[in-house]
Amino acid sequence: METKPAELLSAPAKVSRTALFLGACRREPVPRVPVWMMRQAGRYLPEYRALREKYSFLEVAKTPELAAEVSLQPFRRLGVDAVIVFSDILIPAEAMGAAIELGDAGPVINSPVRTFAQVDALAVFDPERETRFVSDAIRLLCSSLAPDVPVLGFAAAPWTLACYLVQGGSREGFPAAKAMLWNEPQAFRKLLEKIARSTAAYLKAQIAAGAAAVQLFDTWAGELDGPTYRDFELPATQLLIEELAPRETPVILFSKASNHLLTSLLRTGANVLSVDWRMDLAQLREKFGDRIAIQGNIDPSVLLASEEAIAASVHHAIRQTKGRGHILNLGHGILPDTPVENALAFIQAGQSTPVENYSAEPGAEEIAQIPKQARFV
Numbered sequence: 001m002e003t004k005p006a007e008l009l010s011a012p013a014k015v016s017r018t019a020l021f022l023g024a025c026r027r028e029p030v031p032r033v034p035v036w037m038m039r040q041a042g043r044y045l046p047e048y049r050a051l052r053e054k055y056s057f058l059e060v061a062k063t064p065e066l067a068a069e070v071s072l073q074p075f076r077r078l079g080v081d082a083v084i085v086f087s088d089i090l091i092p093a094e095a096m097g098a099a100i101e102l103g104d105a106g107p108v109i110n111s112p113v114r115t116f117a118q119v120d121a122l123a124v125f126d127p128e129r130e131t132r133f134v135s136d137a138i139r140l141l142c143s144s145l146a147p148d149v150p151v152l153g154f155a156a157a158p159w160t161l162a163c164y165l166v167q168g169g170s171r172e173g174f175p176a177a178k179a180m181l182w183n184e185p186q187a188f189r190k191l192l193e194k195i196a197r198s199t200a201a202y203l204k205a206q207i208a209a210g211a212a213a214v215q216l217f218d219t220w221a222g223e224l225d226g227p228t229y230r231d232f233e234l235p236a237t238q239l240l241i242e243e244l245a246p247r248e249t250p251v252i253l254f255s256k257a258s259n260h261l262l263t264s265l266l267r268t269g270a271n272v273l274s275v276d277w278r279m280d281l282a283q284l285r286e287k288f289g290d291r292i293a294i295q296g297n298i299d300p301s302v303l304l305a306s307e308e309a310i311a312a313s314v315h316h317a318i319r320q321t322k323g324r325g326h327i328l329n330l331g332h333g334i335l336p337d338t339p340v341e342n343a344l345a346f347i348q349a350g351q352s353t354p355v356e357n358y359s360a361e362p363g364a365e366e367i368a369q370i371p372k373q374a375r376f377v
Helices: 017-025 046-052 057-062 064-078 091-095 116-121 132-144 158-167 175-183 185-209 226-244 259-266 281-288 300-304 307-321 340-351 364-369
Strands: 151-156 213-218 251-255 272-274 293-298 326-330
Touching: 017 213, 017 326, 046 057, 046 064, 057 064, 064 132, 064 340, 091 158, 091 185, 116 185, 132 151, 132 185, 151 158, 151 185, 158 175, 158 185, 158 213, 158 226, 175 185, 185 213, 185 226, 213 226, 226 251, 226 259, 251 259, 259 281, 272 326, 281 293, 281 307, 293 300, 293 307, 300 307, 300 340, 307 326, 307 340
Parallel strands: 151 213, 213 251, 251 272, 272 293, 293 326
Antiparallel strands: none
């Protein structure tokens, strides 16, 4: 499948999207916040569903031309400020030797990793051989898009990938992973270290292919209490980012339900902290100042509300940070039943107002439009 030439994919913008995105990551002044959505390439788009009628999930993810096409769909339709490569966080697990099944219903690992011997058998893989299709998709995106559109790479953080490897799939609380952590701490630390080193190499390949920034998904970090996170996941994430040696390439760290981990998350070495809707962005900014950039944090369910409510929620989120070091995003992935026009309303609301307009306090009418679960004032 051929991607469209760059001139057709360079949607008009007054400022470079890449400059906006990287400027926000570096906490530099920007004229407006950049905005994109986690899971923006996916089931809410009819063009994605049409393509999936012809190809399986893994066929799309492992075919660079198809992965690039799916990655571009939300850019064409919505004009997002960043294009994230279409892939899955379990791709490295397969490259390490775990047999996986991937689909829209969730992952399945048929032989969960439960023993030291199984951990030892996992490979530290060569991303230019085992997962080259991801880097090739990024190269295709970079050649298809104008230079002023950033391409993002991503991977799972060590604890989150370990949850799936040990549990064998997704399950609330990941009890098998926690049991292994407590019963076999040496084996679990070894697993986290092996994931960290493999993931660093995997992301280095994505950066070499042209990724302007990379995101680590530690979706299940909130399952750990503070001391356990500090003892197990924090050293592994620090190792990953140190091994990555990102320099000019920002690292975004996403976690969910992790208010109790904020101090530790700040120590990971990430440049941007991506947070969910449970976080008060104003308090976050007050606590950490300009020490780290922030991404988030609209509740994905707000995109099921009216366009007026979406816009009010967006303006409220940006006002909390005054647009300083802020990448507007959802607090988790976009819901599959989100109307496309509501997704567009979210993007346009973020792009339509200069940062300077967020210096004043919101009026009563604006606050009244914000869905109750999104109000913090």
